[in-house]
Amino acid sequence: MALETKLGPAESELGAPKRNILRPLVHNRLTLAGGVLALVFLLLALIGPYIAPYDPTLVDLPHRFLGPGVQGHVLGTDELGRDILSRILAGDRFALEVAVLVLGIALLVGFVIGALAGLGNRWLDDTLMRVTDMFLAFPPLVLAMAVAAALGPSLMHAMLAMAIVWWPIYARLVRGQLLILRHADYAEAAHAAGATRLRVLVRHIVPNMLDPIVVQLTMDIGNAILTAASLAFVGLGAQPPSPDWGLMVASGRLYALDQWWIVTFPGLAILLVVLAFNLVGDGLRDAFDPTLQRR
Secondary structure (H helix, E strand, O other), rough: OOOHHHHHHHHHHHHHOOOOHHHHHHHOOOHHHHHHHHHHHHHHHHHHHHHOOOOOOOHHHHHOOOOOOOOEEEEOOOEEEEEEHHHHHHHHHHHHHHHHHHHHHHHHHHHHHHHHHHOOOOOHHHHHHHHHHHHHHHOOOHHHHHHHHHHOHHHHHHHHHHHHHHHHHHHHHHHHHHHHHOOOHHHHHHHHHOHHHHHHHHHHHHHHHHHHHHHHHHHHHHHHHHHHHHHHHHOOOOOOOOHHHHHHHHHHHHHHOOOHHHHHHHHHHHHHHHHHHHHHHHHHHHHHOOHHHHH
16 A cells, blocks of 8 residues: 555546557567668767768779679778768768757757647637648648748758748647647646646647657658658759769769669668657657557
8 A cells, every 4th residue: 555655646647548669669570670680770879970981972993883792891982982881871970960950950849839739719729720721731742842932942941941841740740749638637737736837738738749749750860861861853943063862863863774783872861860760759759659558
């Protein structure tokens, strides 16, 4: 009985009993594989520039179109003689930095707008959500391309266009969670105990909103990398000589039949990083689902 008395306030203060999310993550082979692969990409983003065998932007025309393994170039060279492995390692950090910055801005803007809609009066909620619906009505990639084209081709403009595409997703998510959690039993109990509205929001509601936000962020990392590469591919994102995977695919497509390695290896990098973070996001979603925790 003493133990139950001690545990009761802790659970009510957090809003829900703690769940062990590590067990379903470890026992899910696809999630585990995705997590290992994602960690590899994160590690290479940190140490890649230091272990790259060549300067990723160094032009070496006498050694252009070298195949994989020829003259010390593990993955070969491109049409300008640049080492493909070095460019993929540098592009890993480049892609993850872009994704983190874009999603950070989108989450900040979306959280503020979603919170205002979820906590404000009906008129404010309707106004903000109709604006959000207007952005969500467009296909994400088409909207990003339209904004980037209007602003002009550059990495900064591409990142701004991507943030414009993603903030409505987080605004909707935050608003929906607020509308549900503000009337949860533990929130009502905190109000009855004399807690202020701000304290209930910070101490009880926001911590319980983190699960779906973390899942959405994890899955969006891969999608943001893919979108950034797509914008670079059509000339609206990063510009040469940046070691961007989309630029590498765009330049290598002209030589895909004879020099297949130029386009294949950066394409595989995009495929694997998107797959890795999607698998991790799916695993986190299942682990955070309380109905699955009972199995």
